[in-house]
Amino acid sequence: MVVNIPNCEQVWREISNYVDGDVDAALRASMDNHFRTCRKCASVLAGTKNVVALYGDERMLDVPAGFGRRLEKRLAKKAAVKGRGWAGWTAWVIPVAAMALIAGTLMLTSSSRSPLKSQHAEPAKDIPPEMVVVVSSGAKLFHVPGCEFIHDKASERTLTAKEAMQEGYVPCPRCLRQYLKTGLTRESEGDHAAEAEDERGEILRTAGQ
Amino acid sequence: MSEPEMVLNNPVQSATREQELIQSVQRGQSELFYELVRPYERRVYAAALAILRNEHDAEDAAQEAMLKAFANIRQFRAEARFSTWLIQITVNEALMRRRRERTVPMEGLDDRRDEEAEYAPRDFADWREIPSEALERKEVRQRLAEALGTLDRKYREVFVLRDMEHLNIQETAEALGITVASVKTRLLRARLMLRDLLAAGWEQGWFSRLPFEKGTKPW
Numbered sequence: 001m002v003v004n005i006p007n008c009e010q011v012w013r014e015i016s017n018y019v020d021g022d023v024d025a026a027l028r029a030s031m032d033n034h035f036r037t038c039r040k041c042a043s044v045l046a047g048t049k050n051v052v053a054l055y056g057d058e059r060m061l062d063v064p065a066g067f068g069r070r071l072e073k074r075l076a077k078k079a080a081v082k083g084r085g086w087a088g089w090t091a092w093v094i095p096v097a098a099m100a101l102i103a104g105t106l107m108l109t110s111s112s113r114s115p116l117k118s119q120h121a122e123p124a125k126d127i128p129p130e131m132v133v134v135v136s137s138g139a140k141l142f143h144v145p146g147c148e149f150i151h152d153k154a155s156e157r158t159l160t161a162k163e164a165m166q167e168g169y170v171p172c173p174r175c176l177r178q179y180l181k182t183g184l185t186r187e188s189e190g191d192h193a194a195e196a197e198d199e200r201g202e203i204l205r206t207a208g209q
Numbered sequence: 210m211s212e213p214e215m216v217l218n219n220p221v222q223s224a225t226r227e228q229e230l231i232q233s234v235q236r237g238q239s240e241l242f243y244e245l246v247r248p249y250e251r252r253v254y255a256a257a258l259a260i261l262r263n264e265h266d267a268e269d270a271a272q273e274a275m276l277k278a279f280a281n282i283r284q285f286r287a288e289a290r291f292s293t294w295l296i297q298i299t300v301n302e303a304l305m306r307r308r309r310e311r312t313v314p315m316e317g318l319d320d321r322r323d324e325e326a327e328y329a330p331r332d333f334a335d336w337r338e339i340p341s342e343a344l345e346r347k348e349v350r351q352r353l354a355e356a357l358g359t360l361d362r363k364y365r366e367v368f369v370l371r372d373m374e375h376l377n378i379q380e381t382a383e384a385l386g387i388t389v390a391s392v393k394t395r396l397l398r399a400r401l402m403l404r405d406l407l408a409a410g411w412e413q414g415w416f417s418r419l420p421f422e423k424g425t426k427p428w
Contacts, residue, residue: 012330016397022378040333047332047404050339054353055372055403059344061251064264068250071272072243078276079239128383130289132281132297145277145298146305158281175305178386 011041127179129162147175259369260303274299300384332408352415356406368399
């Protein structure tokens with residue numbers, strides 16, 4: 001079946017998806033027909049392909065002179081600090097961690113999902129599960145790395161958003177606010193006010209540090 | 210050709226070598242981390258530059274992101290693409306810096322309306338393919354970069370991640386914290402605007418030393 005595309009505007013609307021191969025067979029066939037007869041749309045298609053090919057070329061990515069050398073230097077410095085830290089810690093951290101893991105496994109019941117750390121909050125909606133986020137011990141929120149409201153940066157730990165939510169963390173209302181928008185439509189305004197209060201408290205504590 | 214270049218030119222060998230490097234660094238061979246990230250340093254820098262638009266800030270954010278990746282390499286899961294993980298950390302770092310240093314207000318309603326309005330192409334000249342050899346000339350690369358720099362932030366960021374960093378639509382949406390539908394709308398507009406800018410550039414002779422027939426445009 002060929003989908004009927006009556007005008008050029010509809011072709012332009014789909015042209016990016018067409019270049020990406022993200023249109024179904026019927027629409028593709030219909031657009032192919034249109035390109036054969038419409039010089040304007042053939043020009044738009046060709047130009048779009050030129051843009052994608054030129055900007056997608058590796059040669060368009062450039063770094064300032066000395067970038068690699070400076071990065072290597074910073075990494076070496078960081079590795080030296082990390083190495084010192086590991087030498088002292090590994091002697092006792094690994095056995096302790098192993099014991100904690102065994103104890104943790106025994107404590108697991110039917111569900112592996114922890115209760116929410118904030119009693120008044122709900123987990124984020126539509127948050128990408130593989131997004132890299134940061135949590136810290138004693139806090140209730142998870143953040144994008146580098147958020148200025150991370151509570152106790154010394155105990156920072158990186159994980160995916162999915163893992164953070166499984167551990168009961170809730171999204172930071174500052175750096176992850178776009179994922180809280182659905183929360184604003186909840187019927188219970190009282191719950192939302194309590195949640196906001198809860199999170200504001202954590203941010204203020206962090207800011208006061 | 211040197212041995213590392215031969216490995217990088219073979220995708221299967223390159224992916225295997227990357228897996229080996231990741232495992233070695235995760236086991237504590239920190240000195241191999243630079244070798245692991247070196248193939249991506251240009252992509253990481255470009256992602257930071259697209260968001261911060263300042264070379265100094267972009268370099269600092271890109272390097273800080275690499276340090277964060279190094280510090281958290283044990284959290285990296287083999288099922289994810291290392292390059293995507295690295296770029297996601299970079300985008301987070303750059304967005305965080307921009308939020309921290311922002312002096313202008315967030316995008317308002319007008320900005321969203323602008324996105325919904327359709328963009329109509331302006332130039333319909335006959336098409337010729339621009340050969341990729343054009344990119345050998347620094348002047349051409351600079352012109353293209355300048356054209357990209359004139360796009361609004363939201364279009365530029367999506368275009369760079371999708372068409373220059375080669376993230377897929379879903380990954381681009383996740384990296385920027387926007388919907389898949391928004392990525393598609395912004396990408397379409399960015400490509401059409403750049404197409405018109407390049408057409409105008411043709412009029413101004415950007416590609417004048419290229420072997421096109423007299424009187425024809427690249428499209």
